Amino acid sequence: MSTGPEDPEPRWAVPPVGGWTADDLDTLPNLPPHTQLIDASLVLRPPQTVFHMRAVDFFTWQLQSCAPHELEVVREFTIDIDRHNRPEPDVVVVRADVVEGLGQTRFPADGVLLAIEVVSEESVTRDRETKPVKYARAKIPHYWRVENHDDRAVVHVFELEPSTGAYTSTGIFHDRMKVSVPFPVDLDLTAITARRRAAEPQ
Template sequence: MSVDPEDFEPTYRWPVPPEGGWTADDLDRLPNLPPHTELIDGSLVFVSPQTLFHSLAIDYFTWQLRNQQPPGLKVIREFTIDIDRHNRPEPDVIVFDRSAVGDWNQTRLPAASVCLAVEVVSPESFGRDRGVKPVKYAGAGIRHFWRVENKDGRAVVYVYELDPSTGSYGTAGIFHDRLKVAVPFPIDIDLTEITSEHDI
């Protein structure tokens, strides 16, 4: 009895990139991509399962920033931004200008509208969040960037501000228990609250 090799083919085939890599527009056209797929340097980046800390931190920063945002700004979580033709990353939390809102079918924001990008570091995203993404965000002119890390179950936030003379980020502070900054608007956040109700 002969066996058809196609009987053993996987039901899903990973997309094969075109010559030159994928483009920002391809993210909206490719079928069956996993949720929260990003485009970095023309390559698709798939998200691994989130840790509990990662999920709690995203929820907490989204809620805190929404409660403190001034008129004219808006906060959204896990939404892609257009940097250039081959880069469409998805920060964990974004603060952006309300004027960038188009319609309910919108799938991305222009980088020029973003005033703060927040990345919560996961084991699988360590290199991207510490190295690749800050360079992309700075190059796109995003003035403020926060990197949130889990240090023994407590959040540490590394705050960066864009130096217009160099086009790169400079460290504006490292915050352990409380984050209090004046820019991009007055923000005061108790970092201990992220995991205080979820002691393990």
């Protein structure tokens, strides 16, 4: 069977001089979903693991259930840090007043109270080193990093230290996570990796 000519290389595969900008994420044609911009370079989303999917679902729903009405919890949504950085945390908690409409595609960093990243194999360096520095410089008050340690969820919690402008660790949580900021939560982390039970036959 004959085949046609190969598809042309997508426009976003070749960056312009100086790299891409935050605005380009909204205008580049055929850009893969959940593409981020880090230091003017596009970062594509890798295949997702079950752990990653469950952790993102867990924190989204749990935080939505206990967040004050003046805050909104959103999953996988980009935030504007500067012209060359528009990362997409796995979960963000933002002030409700920065949600301007249903067509909105990003939030301003100064409206973000909490950014959560669920670490995957290919994102270890970004989630442990690159992104925390950028979130701290953007003055996002709280950062949580969720990791899979031997099929158990572990959450590393950081809070911005105003005098240094850097994050300081305020706790590492196994099995149960109880914190008072940015609002009180008490979470059973074992629910993330617990085996789902099949429904009983009728």
